[in-house]
Amino acid sequence: MTKTRIIALLLAAIMCIAMMPVSMAEEHEPVTIRFSWWGGDGRHAATLEVIEQFQELYPWITVQGEYGSSDGYHDKLATQLTSKTEPDIMQVDPETMPQFVKSGDSFVDLAAAGFDFSNFDMAAISASTITGCYDGVQLGVPTGIAGACMLVNADLAAEIGADFTKPYTWEDMITWGKAAREKGYYLLHANVSYLDNMLVNNYTKQISGTTLFDPATGELLATEENLTKTYSLIKDFFDNETIAPIATMVQYAGDSIQSDPDWIAGKYVCTLTYISTASVMIAANPDANYIVGELPVAEGALNNGWIVGCPQILAVSKNSKNVDAAIMFLNYFYNNEKAVSTLNTQRSVPPTAFAREIVSADGKMDPILAAAVDILNPYNGLANDPIGSTPRAKTIIENEIEELAYGLVSPADAAAIVIAEYQEMAQ
Amino acid sequence: MQTTKERTGKRLSIPRDKQGFLYVLPWLIGFLILQLYPFITSLYYSFCDYSILSEARFIGFDNYVKLFTRDREFWPAMFATLRFTAMTVPGKLILALIVALLMNQKIRGINLIRTIYYIPSLFGGSVAVCALWKLMFNDKGVINAFLQSLGIPTLSWLGSPDIAMTTICLMEIWQFGSSMILFLAALKNVPQHLYEAAEIDGAGKIRTFFHITIPQISPIILFNLLMQLIQALQNFTSAMVITRGGPVKSTYVLGLKLYMDGFSNYKMGYASATSWIIFTVILFATLLLMRSSSAWVHYDDNGGN
Incomplete structure (x- = not known):
């Protein structure tokens, strides 16, 4: 009888432990993060699709896209940074970023915050501010190879x-x-x-x-x-x-x-x-x-x-109340096969060998862009x-x-x- | 059971002479936060080296000295602003008055015609209208296509430094609806007996217009003149969207310079100094106009004197 009780208790405990991830998932507080970028229609459509994929995977996180053309984009961003109302995730021009970095402490150290850089050639991207590295701290992630x-x-x-x-x-x-x-x-x-x-x-x-x-x-x-x-x-x-x-x-x-x-x-x-x-x-x-x-x-x-160089970098705001969710999104954006395939070359030739292989295997590598990178490299x-x-x-x-x-x-x-x-x- | 009088008395515990403040409180809060505070801080920042994301540093009159003596863009921008004002304000008022005179006729469907003429003003300053204007006046736009179809030589409306300012002024003048409505209301208020008396005395249409109509509507002329002057001196949208201040800065008005300095070059202190110069110009022009008004504005009650 005692043995049966103990077994029953153990089974109940195992069931409880097995149920934990489900109940934890249910306990997530809803989180909303904002992501701003500029681009053309193709880039907007691909990015919005990746946002949808991410939200399906993490239903408690809502990503609000704030997008348009590049005209006036950085004027608006500068104002938002001043008033600390900037989006959680920002697409930034690599040549404009130094002014934002020089003028204030606005961006998160992405490595410390948990962004997975394992697919990146760190020697290459940590060599210059153009690829988001400032005084050895990676404040941005390049979105592609450009020039x-x-x-x-x-x-x-x-x-x-x-x-x-x-x-x-x-x-x-x-x-x-x-x-x-x-x-x-x-x-x-x-x-x-x-x-x-x-x-x-x-x-x-x-x-x-x-x-x-x-x-x-x-x-x-x-x-x-x-x-x-x-x-x-x-x-x-x-x-x-x-x-x-x-x-x-x-x-x-x-x-x-x-x-x-x-x-x-x-x-x-x-x-x-x-x-x-x-x-x-x-x-x-x-x-x-x-x-x-x-x-x-x-x-x-x-x-x-x-x-x-690189066409844009993505950075996370230090004023963000949801840095973890922002990093989760960036990890999905750069390191998930489906996301990489969806984004293909909408932000130029992808920045990692991992993404380039996926895009090439899908037949989505634009031959013009691939040729442009090959010509520019030397x-x-x-x-x-x-x-x-x-x-x-x-x-x-x-x-x-x-x-x-x-x-x-x-x-x-x-x-x-x-x-x-x-x-x-x-x- | 409480009577209606008792309940009303309880509700209105605020003294009657203070109740007005309660009604204007939403506006008052908005004014203090959105107008007075920025107004005062911008004056302070105009004496500071203040870049976006960094602390403001007091530098005295340096921004003003640089604007007046070393900034290659300031004086051309000032002249562009004055040129824009000199072209749009009289243009808009004259057109508004002519159309208002036509709209004052008793003809069928006049209300519909008035509405149609007012529509452009509903889009006032809108980016969409500016974008439309940009497409229409493009070298290969509908205006040049129309001129070409009539055998008239085409113009580079937006590409020629001599013409670009006229192009954006045309858009501003086209939006004459609000001035027109005010003129129309004023025309309707001119006492008919004055016209009848003039007719009996044998005055012609032109004489009647200049000696009866104009003096009678002069308070509204002054009001329209003031409002349009203030609006023109602050112009930004058309110069920004249609020409971006070009070509060769021919449409680079002070409002646009202020924006570029503040939001593209991140020099907020410097931009604040420009904004205070614009404010001073507006203030000076307004005072001058108000002072001159005693000589040419006719009030039925002798200006309250």
């Missing part, structure tokens, strides 16, 4: 006799541009901000061998002489109609470049874009036959300029410096591109104005 991509309309390139598959210079582009105009095309599709980020940024590194400012000391390294050369090149691009007139391109400023009707109609031979944006450009004119070209390098370059230019990457520094360069293109200043005047403003910034 510049020379997206070429192969048929038009063949028609004008331009070979983008071999090394070429910026001056070669001017020659090809003349051939393109004879056929009624423009060679390069670029607005002022793309001219800044792609041409000024890289050409200046190529001819000077330095960044605009010293990354460590903040000292101004750019010289009036080198910037005059850079602005002269831009003037040559406009004068020779290598790019469309400025009066046209100002109407497709910033991230609206793909809405240019001439791009949609296939009247440009190529565009210098980002790997993460290439699919948006392709979607605007999907019938063209695209290839990825090499990137232009100045003759006798001291540095080839172009770098492999380039080993200088990473952008934090001061030269600030919105203010970019605005100064872009103001002078516009004034130059409208014929209001000469290349030497533009360079002198930039140097004067940069000297003030350096102080």
Whole structure:
């Protein structure tokens, strides 16, 4: 009798223990976390699907997506960070992040918070602030491999006799541009901000061998002489109609470049874009036959300029009341096979070998993006410096591109104005 | 059993002369938190080096000195703002008055016509209208397509620094509905006997308009002028959405500069200084206008004197 009782008690205890996970699951307090990102329709749809998958797996966690285009995204985020109303998880531009980190203690140490970095090449991502590592602390997780991509309309390139598959210079582009105009095309599709980020940024590194400012000391390294050369090149691009007139391109400023009707109609031979944006450009004119070209390098370059970076990083707010839930979501986002497959290349080529294998096996690896990464990998230019990457520094360069293109200043005047403003910034 | 009088007396225990505060309390709280507090703090921040996410550091008049003496964008932005104001305020008022005169006629379906003319003002300052305007005035937009179909040369409405400001001013002028409604109400209040007397005296339509209509509606002209002036000096949305201040800063108004300094360059102290300069300009313009009003605004009660 006693034995039976003991067995009965043991069985009851085992049943209770077996029931524990269920009852614990039921005891979870409902949690809501906010996740903000920018992107196009494809990225929004894939991210929302991953959120749904995650919520099915963890029904007590609700993830609210806050998404839109990149226009004004960081302006809003800066305001939210100031007022401590930022989302729990934020997609941040790697070049904007240093200003947020410098100005405050806003982001969680992801390794300490329990994010699983086992699929990441830590040596690679902990090497730079661009991949989210600040003073040895990983404050962000890269969403992909990114950088510049020379997206070429192969048929038009063949028609004008331009070979983008071999090394070429910026001056070669001017020659090809003349051939393109004879056929009624423009060679390069670029607005002022793309001219800044792609041409000024890289050409200046190529001819000077330095960044605009010293990354460590903040000292101004750019010289009036080198910037005059850079602005002269831009003037040559406009004068020779290598790019469309400025009066046209100002109407497709910033991230609206793909809405240019001439791009949609296939009247440009190529565009210098980002790997993460290439699919948006392709979607605007999907019938063209695209290839990825090499990137232009100045003759006798001291540095080839172009770098492999990452398109965005995801960070978790230190003000979040639900850091654990945010980390659980990030672990699902980066390390779950289904999530990785759903997200595929919506944020460029995935950042981990694990994810790349899954996306390739699914046949979802966009061959254009894969080719762009392969082409970019051998380039080993200088990473952008934090001061030269600030919105203010970019605005100064872009103001002078516009004034130059409208014929209001000469290349030497533009360079002198930039140097004067940069000297003030350096102080 | 309590009588109605007793119950009412119990409920209204707050002295009658204080009850008004209770009614305006929601507004008062909103005013103190959302208007007065930011107003005062922005004045303080305008004397500070204050970047987003860092502590404000008092620097005296440095922000103002830099704005007036070293900022290459400030004076062009000031002139762009004044140009925008000089084009939109008279344009809007004249158009509103002309349409109000037409709407004051006794014709069939006038109420429907009034509603249709008021609709653009319902979208006032909306981003969607600005986006629509951007598409319409694009080089390959519907306006140029229309001009082309008539054989008229097309214009680069948004790409030419000389024309872009006019384009965004046109949008502002198009939203004349609220001024029009006020003019219409004023026109309806002009005593008919004045027109009858003028007719008997042999005055023509133009003479009647300038010597009876305009003086009679002058208080509403002053009101509309003030409101539109304040609105124009604070313009932001159209410059931001349609042209982003370009090309070559031709539409870079002070409201946009304030936004860019504060939210793109994260210099909140500097942006606060700009906002106080805008406030001072508005204050000065308003005082000037109010002072001039005694010379040209006609009040039936002689201005309360």
